[in-house]
Amino acid sequence: MRKTAGDPKATDDPRLAAGAETSSAVRLDDVAVRFRTKKKDVTALQDVSLDVRAGEFVAIVGPSGCGKSTLLKLVAGLLAPSSGEVLLGGERVRGPRRDIGYVFQRAALLDWRTARRNILLQAEMRGIPGAEARARADDLIRMTGLGGFEDAYPHELSGGMQQRVALCRALLHEPPVLLMDEPFGALDALTREQMNVELNRIWRETGTTVLLVTHSIPEAVYLADRVVVMSPRPGTITETIDVGLPAERSYATTLATAEFGAATGRIRELLGAVSAHE
Numbered sequence: 001m002r003k004t005a006g007d008p009k010a011t012d013d014p015r016l017a018a019g020a021e022t023s024s025a026v027r028l029d030d031v032a033v034r035f036r037t038k039k040k041d042v043t044a045l046q047d048v049s050l051d052v053r054a055g056e057f058v059a060i061v062g063p064s065g066c067g068k069s070t071l072l073k074l075v076a077g078l079l080a081p082s083s084g085e086v087l088l089g090g091e092r093v094r095g096p097r098r099d100i101g102y103v104f105q106r107a108a109l110l111d112w113r114t115a116r117r118n119i120l121l122q123a124e125m126r127g128i129p130g131a132e133a134r135a136r137a138d139d140l141i142r143m144t145g146l147g148g149f150e151d152a153y154p155h156e157l158s159g160g161m162q163q164r165v166a167l168c169r170a171l172l173h174e175p176p177v178l179l180m181d182e183p184f185g186a187l188d189a190l191t192r193e194q195m196n197v198e199l200n201r202i203w204r205e206t207g208t209t210v211l212l213v214t215h216s217i218p219e220a221v222y223l224a225d226r227v228v229v230m231s232p233r234p235g236t237i238t239e240t241i242d243v244g245l246p247a248e249r250s251y252a253t254t255l256a257t258a259e260f261g262a263a264t265g266r267i268r269e270l271l272g273a274v275s276a277h278e
């Protein structure tokens, strides 16, 4: 889908408007990553160029070990490219970036803290004033349907709820860019669908740019504006698919659309062709 000037998502969020005018939110220019270990050298990524617009939702799919997590780590500044350039908000990434949100495959919550205090950890680490952080946490708790569970400890929450807490924590400081590495992999199918619907709504409400790594083709297509399909190691971008669906997507009707069928079909074809050569 392409957002137009008339799209409320494009006009309501100042970060979107500013980002759209000045530069892309995330940019990788001819990036390569080589790991040197004692036993062997591994080229994880090669010739990777990607331009993500502010407010855009990009999903990344590809076989295991093709460099998806490596790509997210580059954007977060946790890893430096061996060659090429990574830019965040038009600025070259030179070290760990604080202006991003990162959601991992496992919720990684602190057992001894309640849901709210796990979310507020982000504020404590960043020195965000208490009252402001608490108000924002309450908003996010409401937005993600965690109301009533603020004071529960992680072991008292379901897997989906724990993942929601992790999502709230990643969004607390209103990051312009949210990086998600297989965040729903450990959830059952139904909870995963609910989280997909939730994430679509949160993305529309916050205007955050999202890079999501997933192994689920339907999840990638349901959520994203574009899906990046990667080849096996050394990971390169095989093809980028424009999904062509509106930002607001009802789950049931979206899955029945021609656009959804075409995009999932093409990605399956690409990944199937990829594994046939492995």
Ligand SMILES: Nc1ncnc2c1ncn2[C@@H]1O[C@H](COP(=O)(O)OP(=O)(O)OP(=O)(O)O)[C@@H](O)[C@H]1O
Pocket: 035, 036, 037, 042, 043, 044, 062, 063, 064, 065, 066, 067, 068, 069, 070, 071, 233
């Ligand atoms: N710190 C490291 N040192 C050495 N090799 C590494 C390191 N991190 C990743 N690799 C290698 O780089 C390649 C890409 O790893 P990466 O974790 O990015 O894959 P992935 O696409 O996220 O896989 P998965 O879908 O299984 O999570 C793999 O071959 C991996 O062994």
Ligand SMILES: [Mg+2]
Pocket: 068, 069, 070, 181
């Ligand atoms: Mg990974």
